[in-house]
Amino acid sequence: MRICRTPAGMNAACRDLRKGGRTLGLVPTMGALHEGHMSLVTAAKTDCDAVAVSIFVNPAQFSPNEDYAAYPRTFEEDCRKLEQAGVDLVFAPAAEEMWPVVNTTFVEPGEIATRLDGASRPGHFRGVATIVARLFNIVQPDRAYFGQKDAAQIAVLRHIVRDLNFSVHLIVCPIVREPDGLAMSSRNRYLSTPQRERALVLHQALAAAEKLATSGELSAEVIRHRLQTSLAAASDVRPDYVAVVDPDTLLPVQDVSAGALVAVAAWVGTTRLIDNLVLPPRTKA
Amino acid sequence: MRICRTPAGMNAACRDLRKGGRTLGLVPTMGALHEGHMSLVTAAKTDCDAVAVSIFVNPAQFSPNEDYAAYPRTFEEDCRKLEQAGVDLVFAPAAEEMWPVVNTTFVEPGEIATRLDGASRPGHFRGVATIVARLFNIVQPDRAYFGQKDAAQIAVLRHIVRDLNFSVHLIVCPIVREPDGLAMSSRNRYLSTPQRERALVLHQALAAAEKLATSGELSAEVIRHRLQTSLAAASDVRPDYVAVVDPDTLLPVQDVSAGALVAVAAWVGTTRLIDNLVLPPRTKA
Numbered sequence: 099m100r101i102c103r104t105p106a107g108m109n110a111a112c113r114d115l116r117k118g119g120r121t122l123g124l125v126p127t128m129g130a131l132h133e134g135h136m137s138l139v140t141a142a143k144t145d146c147d148a149v150a151v152s153i154f155v156n157p158a159q160f161s162p163n164e165d166y167a168a169y170p171r172t173f174e175e176d177c178r179k180l181e182q183a184g185v186d187l188v189f190a191p192a193a194e195e196m197w198p199v200v201n202t203t204f205v206e207p208g209e210i211a212t213r214l215d216g217a218s219r220p221g222h223f224r225g226v227a228t229i230v231a232r233l234f235n236i237v238q239p240d241r242a243y244f245g246q247k248d249a250a251q252i253a254v255l256r257h258i259v260r261d262l263n264f265s266v267h268l269i270v271c272p273i274v275r276e277p278d279g280l281a282m283s284s285r286n287r288y289l290s291t292p293q294r295e296r297a298l299v300l301h302q303a304l305a306a307a308e309k310l311a312t313s314g315e316l317s318a319e320v321i322r323h324r325l326q327t328s329l330a331a332a333s334d335v336r337p338d339y340v341a342v343v344d345p346d347t348l349l350p351v352q353d354v355s356a357g358a359l360v361a362v363a364a365w366v367g368t369t370r371l372i373d374n375l376v377l378p379p380r381t382k383a
Numbered sequence: 384m385r386i387c388r389t390p391a392g393m394n395a396a397c398r399d400l401r402k403g404g405r406t407l408g409l410v411p412t413m414g415a416l417h418e419g420h421m422s423l424v425t426a427a428k429t430d431c432d433a434v435a436v437s438i439f440v441n442p443a444q445f446s447p448n449e450d451y452a453a454y455p456r457t458f459e460e461d462c463r464k465l466e467q468a469g470v471d472l473v474f475a476p477a478a479e480e481m482w483p484v485v486n487t488t489f490v491e492p493g494e495i496a497t498r499l500d501g502a503s504r505p506g507h508f509r510g511v512a513t514i515v516a517r518l519f520n521i522v523q524p525d526r527a528y529f530g531q532k533d534a535a536q537i538a539v540l541r542h543i544v545r546d547l548n549f550s551v552h553l554i555v556c557p558i559v560r561e562p563d564g565l566a567m568s569s570r571n572r573y574l575s576t577p578q579r580e581r582a583l584v585l586h587q588a589l590a591a592a593e594k595l596a597t598s599g600e601l602s603a604e605v606i607r608h609r610l611q612t613s614l615a616a617a618s619d620v621r622p623d624y625v626a627v628v629d630p631d632t633l634l635p636v637q638d639v640s641a642g643a644l645v646a647v648a649a650w651v652g653t654t655r656l657i658d659n660l661v662l663p664p665r666t667k668a
Binding site: 228238257262264 | 404484512513516523543
């Protein structure tokens, strides 16, 4: 497994991997790899002739008051996992390699970037869109793998891939959960033991909403209300957003018969967690 | 010579052309091809194994009050010239193919896009940056060819290629002029015979500025003043900007000893024309 530290070196290494029409998969990460990330690597290994993983904690997607400095960095452990999984190439640039001078060009995704996490984290999706566009340009992958946990991110990335004609297929892999249902996240390690227990309420609230929908409820407002009351039952959990939206546009839906993304974000202590599920379109009885 | 009408068709055709490591050159144009464009094609033919030319009058780089509708479209004549020049592939999408839905993602080049033509034409360079990024993604060329006449555009494009890590080399070709010195432009055909004569003042003003610099003048302000007085000598010519700037940042310079871009834009009747020259760095005596 080769590790590249500069965009130019990575670009050349990826050209080599793609030679002779071999397909290349990219798994963009911020490191602190867990089973969720590794499921993306496994999917890429299954689909593609070669697999590249990027590990870069992207400052442009953090607000000044967020956890950029504290974000877990476990590079050596990450590399052991990736090597074991048969990854060909790791891109781990220093921040100075990505920003040798002040970057003033941004990929601006428009309105969609102001919804869900984009509403709570202004500029976040501009930062995500810009770094992902840069990774696409450096790696030029055939396929890129993202987790369903970041549902709003996926909508934004589909949007920029379409609008800017990127020649890459976005592959979305299911959320990977702990045995008790908590969605895996690099930020889960911030949680104390009692917080870790309370964090389960996100998954439980989604399960309650799903049960309601499965039992025939079509009103997005009723489902949203159930989510809110479920979340409110837990102490020291402060909801950020509770959304029942179109998964492509992230705009609120009135009823869920055409399918819907049900998404929550909540603060557990000082840790912000997200989780979601997709309600399938309702087949007429 | 093959003509592609859709982004997906063009992308596939370009993949074919690049097979086996063949190099691909792209010449992005808005059609109405003149000898300036054809010099780019000739350069691409010399450098690359295959050459693609795009012909697309990009609405996103015109303001509502500009000449988008009137911009000359001479597609059949353009194709004859390109075929004769040995071009492999022409990309000529309909506007509906490029914008099947409302495009809300833009490549925002930042401050540099507000200088020179960007100051006179708000949003122009955002439109240019976005369409060029899209063409790069569709074609994935090894090299892309632009004319020095659009000096500010070149600075903006160098900036986005660097900031977004596009894997493409920008090649800049010299301005091609009519025998009397007028820079070739698709917009020259808007000029009446007397306007065509008066338009020469742009070239003459630049020549006067160059002579001044060559004779030892180092002050950007003095050179700029000479340009302004030269332009003012012509009736029915209204200067838009007169700039002596750093060619990379487009910021004003104080003296020209390190080299400078001397650029003018002026309205001749209702036609806006641009021209420029680059003063080389002064070697110490």
